[in-house]
Amino acid sequence: MISQLSWKIGGQQGEGLESTDRIFSTALNRLGYYLYGYRHFSSRIKGGHTNNKIRISKKPIRSISDDLDILVAFDQETIDLNAHELCDGGVIVADAKFSPKVPEGIKARLFAVPFTGIAEELGTSLMKNMVATGASAALLDLPIDIIKEVIKEEFGRKGTAIVDKNIEAVSRGAEFIKDETGGPLPELQIEPADGQRRLFMIGNDAIGLGALVAGCRFMPAYPITPASEVMEYLIKRLPKYNGTVIQTEDEIAAITMAIGANYGGVRSLTASAGPGLSLMMEGIGLAGMTETPVVIVDTQRGGPSTGLPTKQEQSDLNAVIYGTHGEIPKIVLAPSTIEECFYDTVEAFNLAEIYQCPVIVVTDLQLSLGKQTAENLDFENIEINRGKIVSEIDPREDGKLFKRYEITEDGISPRAIPGTKNGIYHVTGVEHDEEGRPSEAADNRQKMMDKRLRKMENIQVTNPILVDAPHETPDLLIVGMGSTGGTIDEARSRLDKDGISSNHVTVRLMHPFPTEEIKPYIEKAKKVVVVENNATGQLASLIKLNVGYAEKIANHLKYDGNPFLPSDIHETCKELK
Known part of the structure; x- marks a missing residue:
């Protein structure tokens, strides 16, 4: 047998x-x-x-x-x-x-x-x-x-x-x-x-379930491959929990409706792929400027433009990190398994409200649509953290508005849901003061920019990287993201038989980049091979930018629309070693 x-x-x-x-x-x-x-x-x-x-x-x-x-x-x-x-x-x-x-x-x-x-x-x-x-x-x-x-x-x-x-x-x-x-x-x-x-599901279903468990009750979205299944999953289930899904006229409407719902205190997300993400960029900037939490799911596919809408690719990395104009706080998570799709979605909602910023969960087509076995999920230990929401606000004797954008040491201001007594404030997409009133004053601008970006200094994310490092100074450190993790591990077992020692790091937090976490593994490896489904080595470039060691980093790229096979990685690593 x-x-x-x-x-x-x-x-x-x-x-x-x-x-x-x-x-x-x-x-x-x-x-x-x-x-x-x-x-x-x-x-x-x-x-x-x-x-x-x-x-x-x-x-x-x-x-x-x-x-x-x-x-x-x-x-x-x-x-x-x-x-x-x-x-x-x-x-x-x-x-x-x-x-x-x-x-x-x-x-x-x-x-x-x-x-x-x-x-x-x-x-x-x-x-x-x-x-x-x-x-x-x-x-x-x-x-x-x-x-x-x-x-x-x-x-x-x-x-x-x-x-x-x-x-x-x-x-x-x-x-x-x-x-x-x-x-x-x-x-x-x-x-x-x-x-x-055991569970047998696709990543998109796990994301939908994660959103439901996290308390999401509204999803505006426009259908697009390979993201539509998130919407289809929630269409069937949200109404049972007093929630709803709206198919919008386009992705611009989807992101702005999601922002509006979150502003009103209702946890909401939207999901799309590369072309839809491009349309959302101005809205994502609005969420950053108004410090409104919002969760966006980007299921990567072959691009650019319509590209290869039903094929595997991991080429949206630069877009999700740098796509918005101006500079805003933003968190980008990249789950690598079905289970992580579930848990990371729950965490994304918590992070969005804790840090009051957009959180993008980025997957790829294989992880989104490839049906696979998953271990049973732990619902008992799910925690909901809504951040600095205030329900009791003392009246201001000077008659001024609530300091929704108060300058704080950690950059996170108190947040009042509309309707909270004494919690009225001004909301605008232009630069503003602590009460939200428009302001173009130079000193205010600098203080507000610094305040928003301070949020990124102490972000705490569960497992920013996953590590399997049995060797102190391996011949190779193989780095990947998304659905490549299991394929890399299978290739490594073959490398072991060839007498080539290897460690493996999966990057799960793309932004802000986990420099200090990954740096020791890169330092100790004789050579680093970065495995990714794109043509320009976007993950490798992130590592070089944030960690350095460009001289020991090599790319293994695949962008023909197909996922990596274990033999692809095994043969390339043998040659690069």
């Missing part, structure tokens, strides 16, 4: 691949397997090649695999595009309808299964995806009862007849494969999992 396996399904967008993937992977999750998924899809509603790849293991995994064991194909294009990933002895399960052929040089077993034919016998070709699900389950010798249970949940709202037809389609697909193979294939049998139930 094997300890892990990779499965991929491909075809034309709109053929039901998502349902196959969802039901198959959900069943595996319930059996206790760890899963890590990656979606390759086109930026259109229907048509164009798409595929979903799932890595299945009895042990925790945090990256997609280099190779492939099973390829399920709805068309010949899927075989032509993906068969090169198959390991020797891998299996192709393809719809017999298109007379599938194995490309020359590929050593794989082909099983032509009448996905469409069986589905049409049952009444509709749409059920070919369920036939494929059954065939996949049979190859792995999975209990069909688990698949049936998931189908009942997936299609139950459509009635018993639909459920029964889909279950029959699964059973027919499984029977066909069993007849063809004569029984389970030994090389595809995974060791039994522990049966423990």
Whole structure:
């Protein structure tokens, strides 16, 4: 038996691949397997090649695999595009309808299964995806009862007849494969999992759940890939907690509505991707100037402009840090796991109110949309900190307004929610005095700028970096961010076998940069390799700017729209060492 396996399904967008993937992977999750998924899809509603790849293991995994064991194909294009990933002895399960052929040089077993034919016998070709699900389950010798249970949940709202037809389609697909193979294939049998139930979700859902738990009750947003799922998650759930989601006319409206809600005391966030973030920049500046807390989620994708809207990239780093005109206090968090997406979102709301500034949570497409196993979340220890909100304000004898922007030692002023007795003050986007009244006086300007920026001097963030440093003076320090963490760790295990020692740092606080935390690890390493999905080495540039040691820093960049594979990092690090 094997300890892990990779499965991929491909075809034309709109053929039901998502349902196959969802039901198959959900069943595996319930059996206790760890899963890590990656979606390759086109930026259109229907048509164009798409595929979903799932890595299945009895042990925790945090990256997609280099190779492939099973390829399920709805068309010949899927075989032509993906068969090169198959390991020797891998299996192709393809719809017999298109007379599938194995490309020359590929050593794989082909099983032509009448996905469409069986589905049409049952009444509709749409059920070919369920036939494929059954065939996949049979190859792995999975209990069909688990698949049936998931189908009942997936299609139950459509009635018993639909459920029964889909279950029959699964059973027919499984029977066909069993007849063809004569029984389970030994090389595809995974060791039994522990049966423990774990979360199985995408990063965007974890962000939405984090926002809900943090007390967010309003989300204005405009749909955009790969951020829309945050909005879709909260659309279903916020109304149950007296909250709401509004689909705005554009991202400018979204950010200003979020600022308005936070000004009124309601925790609010908005979510977007690079193009939407660009439109929000003036609004983010307004939040900085008025010292209004607001949380923004940026799910990075391929840019610039429309770019590659459904592909992986990490190229918004400069934008989230430097995009606003002028200078404002701002915090940028970069979670690297599903669990961190949840906890960092909760922390983002606390930080926004503690420091009264914008907080940007920056993810990437793989982390946002790649469905994966996550450990159960700890709801008991969630804390809410609303900062310096004052509810009782003494009246001013001089008749002046509340000093909302009072100059304080830590740069954080007392905050009154509108309606608080004696808490009236002026609000404007122009420079202002302590009461919020417009002021262009030179001395006031300098004092107010200094006050706002003082907030950045003592920011306390949970785990600004994550460190795995078993070596005192390693050959390599590999630095990454976002979804690259698990892939780097897998590459490091291969480097160990090559006799190359390595440490690993994941940067989670992008701004203000955790210079003192990361500096010792850079100093001790013989060479530093910075792994990032962009063309200009934005994270490496941040390290050079804030820490130095440019002479020992090397870039490993990938910007073709695909996430890193363990082999990518392993081979590059071997060369750079």
